[in-house]
Amino acid sequence: MNKSNIKPLAQQIMTANRLKDGTVVYFTGSRWSTEIHEALVSDDNEGLEKEALKNIENEDLISVELIKVDANKSQLAPLTMREKIRSTGPTIRC
């Protein structure tokens, strides 16, 4: 079997911005955290989204979306450059 042909299921996490201050947050499975490493990783998009949306009401969140991550690395990392920068801040200032 040709190994390179096996595509692992896309691992995803849920992210959003807080309404009151815009802060980037991630869904941990029970709450929303500012730490990406606390995010709940799942290949069940619909289930993850459903669970996250259940936990939105009291949080006042906007721009809620699923993003793809690489969960195989020691540290959880988004796949796109956009989400990498979104999780760590501008690359030009600390």
Added chain:
Amino acid sequence: MINLKIIDLLPADALKSENTNLLENISPKILSAPKIILNFPTFMDGRAFSQARRLKRAGFKGDLIASGDIGADQARQYALVGFSSLHFDRPHDPKVIKNNLMQYPVSYQKFNADSKVIYENRLNKKTAQLLSGGGSFSG
């Protein structure tokens, strides 16, 4: 304060003008209609603001009704361009509409012989005294 009616039902006898109608040439039939409805198909579609201006300029004296995806926070805007009635698609708070209509008693723009415009107040001796210094005033 500006007068603006909020209506729950669109009158059946009103003339409906298509949102794509540029109203470049306005027929006597349209001008003499008692009521005309202009439509905002989405909140972002502001064509009916200009359509209202053209109808009023042509001399339309009847009830000009804004309908569709309109906002309570924009009530004054509809009134200024010539609408006399609003018909909302979405829930709206009468308090917000009332507050909105009381805001900005004078504008930078003039739309008809009666509208209160800042540049005229600046030239009028009575109101020109407000020119000096900052602060705010009422009325």
Added chain:
Amino acid sequence: MYQYDAYDHNILAQRTAEFRDQVQRRLDGELTEEEFRPMRLANGVYLQLHAYMLRVAIPYGTFTSNQLRKFAYIGREYDRGYGHFTTRQNIQFNWPKLIDIPDILEDLASVEMHAIQTSGNCIRNTTADQLAGVAVDEVADPRPYAEIIRQWSTLHPEFANLPRKFKIAITGSEHDRAAIKFHDIGLEIKKTDQGNIGFKVLVGGGLGRTPIIGSVIKGFLPEKHLLSYLEAILRAYNLDGRRDNKYKARIKILVLENGIETYRETVEKEWQEILQENYTDLPIAAQKLIFKHFEPPEYDHKPKSIISFDDYYKDQKDFARWINNNMHDHKVVGYAAITISLKPIGGIPGDISSNQMDTLAGLADIYSLGEIRSTHEQNLVLAHVHKDDLPALWRDLDAIDLATPNHGLVSDIIACPGLDYCALANARSIPLAQEISNRFDDPARAEEIGELKIKISGCINACAHHHVGHIGILGVDKKGKEAYQLMLGGSANENASIGKITGRGFSENEIIDAIETVIETYLKIRNDGEIFIDTYNRLGMEPFKEVLYD
């Protein structure tokens, strides 16, 4: 400079109260995000990658030292100690909290500033020549007209939901420092042989996905009819501009699809109707009231510097360099305008710290009548400095790292915020600008290269005007990786042209070398006295292509 009266103040006070109420209703859940979004955008509040962003309008790029101190305060109090000057002569703050924004707007209103119409599909901040009122080549000062447009366009109820955003630029000089050919409406002040003032009106210019040079719609518009004619253009566009496709919604597409002749006829017909109504144009007396604010200041110079300009120029090489590159002629003998570069070597184009802002405000008070200008090239200008004071000013600016002598040179780069901040970007812009700036950090080499405009956009929306850079760079997303297209030959001034793509794009690691290759090639093949754009115009793309892709 324009000073608010009670009417202007009252409009701002009401607007601030209105937005405070809207924010509260949003937080209380009375407004949905869908309902609230257009309200916050109408007040300059975006949601970016990491946080909200607040864009503050600087009408025609002119502001006072007190206003600059307020920017410094806002940066320190509500943000992270800095602000960012944009290509629309505005300033934006990258980290405000939504719950703080009503307070920020109140602070701004206290110094006659606001964020109205800095976003959304409305008439945006009118931009102008940064040397307005002092340029030696000026027919007339564009600022009073820009102020007339500001007032007319502020909270204009009819034009709040146009098909797309709408940008107006105005210049009083034939040499165009305001890029009027790339605006929805461009205005150039003209004077007839009889001494009558009016405007050449251009329409339908723009960048973005479809870069187009504006067409002349009216050769000479008498000044008293400025607003009625603008209103005719806007109304025709509001009614007939495309709304089916966001990327075809700018007025340039309407003009392109109908042809300028047809569009001119439509506008002319509407204009005649507006003239008959006679509500829109300002009466002469009202216009005069606005002009009063822009009477030339009194230039009664009392020397503040004990150093002789000539001696200092001879002895101090860095000062001489700064004078050669950053000083501009002034219509009053003995005075000069100075560009304060916001492009320190390796720095972030357009960024300035709150501490720098505070010190600069003090310097503007001492040396330049308390007034500062912002430019569409993301720099600042002090427009009224006596030449005797330049040595002292230079030393004070140098002490806060604001004396980089690179105006118009290779490191004076325009860059949009790019993927470091922007939710729309495909690639980063700022790190590229920093690398180019570092690569060409030798000021002698930069002067040898001469005038060169590099512009870097992180996506096709072209906020950094890459199409009109002598060298333009466009960031794209190539299978999840940042990549860059290279363009040559653009120009935003009176000899407007749109750059051409060199060929296949470059990776993040290749693009800086590619730019250096282009510049080195130009140095080899240029004739005496040529700047980069001259050589490109003479020889075209070929010599550059050959070395880039051999």
